[in-house]
Amino acid sequence: MVPKRRLGIDGLEVSEIGLGFMPMSEFYGPADEKACEQAVRRAVELGVTFIDTASAYGSESYGESANEDLLGRALRGRRDDVVLATKFGVRRVGGDRIADNSAVHIRDSIDASLRRLGTEYIDLYYMHRRDPLVPIEETVGVMSELVTAGKVRHLGLSEVAGDTLRKACKVYQISAVQCEYSLMSRHIEDDLLEVARAWGVGLVAYAPLGRALLTNEWSRVRVDDPRDVRFTIPRFRQSNLRSNLDLVARVKPLAAELECSLAQLALAWLLRKGEDIVPIPGTRRISHLEENAGACAVRDRLTAQHMEVLETVFQPKAVAGERNSPEAMTFMSLEP
Structure with missing residues (x-):
């Protein structure tokens, strides 16, 4: 079973x-309800019990908020x-997404999410994107009311700057900040990670496998499909992609030495x-889910020398x- 962390x-x-x-x-192809159910069932069996969604994740076949x-x-x-x-915090307007941190949106969003998810409470409720028109102190104040009401147990922020996180924590204790973080995307080490640790905030790393770059499966991935989010990301354009795959190739011997997959090494x-x-x-x-869970055992075999090789x-x-x-x-708020 996968161990737990605080x-x-x-x-x-x-x-x-x-x-x-x-x-x-x-973002990576059409929805598959059967695959969703099978993945959740196997995740619970493996002890992968921390599951992350958002009201803004939709589907062509199932509609807006389909993910929930x-x-x-x-x-x-x-x-x-x-x-x-x-x-909460991202609304679709036509084909565009906009940030909305208004009190009305927050209160409407939590009730809609509870209904879609079939639950009476959310364990961790994030502000998905920051609305520059609304002070972060005001947003977190409204979020804290949801905790008081019993609809939410812990608060989080996603893709914010260190200064934003600092201001938020002065209003209410933030449990987690979510940001892209992987061997391919280490930008948060400059500021956000330090602030999070100073204020007792955990870090949730999304895209930890570099959107599949850090896996043994890359040869099967197509990035020429406009429905795939990687189609628009500069990191996956041909010249950049070749350079980045060269980096990955340099650590394959380390994965072989540790008798693990590239994904397990990255995690x-x-x-x-x-x-x-x-x-x-x-x-x-399911096979990838099981592979990812196996990274916990690899973690204990990584030495300081291994870490140095990877970071070099x-x-x-x-x-x-760029990572996106x-x-x-422009929809992210990583600058102070």
Whole structure:
């Protein structure tokens, strides 16, 4: 069984490997309800009981907020077996997404998420994206009211700057901050990670496998499909992609030495970076879910020398291309 970790200083305990549910309905192909149900069932069996979704994850076939709908159905009879995280703060307007941290949106969003997920409470409720028109202190104040009302147990923020996190914690203790973090994306080490630790906030790492770059499965991935989010990301354009795959090739001997997969090596690196870090790789495949869970055993075999090799190869300046599309980057709040 996957061990547990504590996220933040206010008592939230989760599995040290989580399951990112976003790929189940959007961004990497069409939704598959049967795959969702099978993945949740096997995740619970493995002890991967920290499951992450959002109200903004939709589907062409199932509609807006489809991800929560799918997860809610998959969790029937299993709700008490998992720690459930979801998010508010992103609305779809036509084909665009906008940030909305208004009090009305927050209150409407929690009730809608509870209904879709078939639960009376959310274990960890995130602000998905920051709305620059609303002070973070005001947003967190409204979020704290949801805790008082019993609808939410712990609060989180996603893709924020260190200064934003600091201001938020002065209003109410934030349990976790979620951000992209992997060997391919180490930007949070400059500021956000330090602030999180100073304020007793756990770190939830999404895209911990570099959107499949850090796996043995890359040869099967197609990035020429406009429905795949990687189609728009500079890191996956041909010249950049070749350079980044060269980096990955340099650590394959280390994975062979440790008798593990590339994915397990990448996840084990994150787990060794601190007991306050929880990666949430997303997958639909049971085999990948089982592989990811196996990273916990690899973590214990990583030495300081192994860590040095990995961090020397994947220096931030060595990775070619931005981690997301220009449009998506403007939608994030990593700058003070």
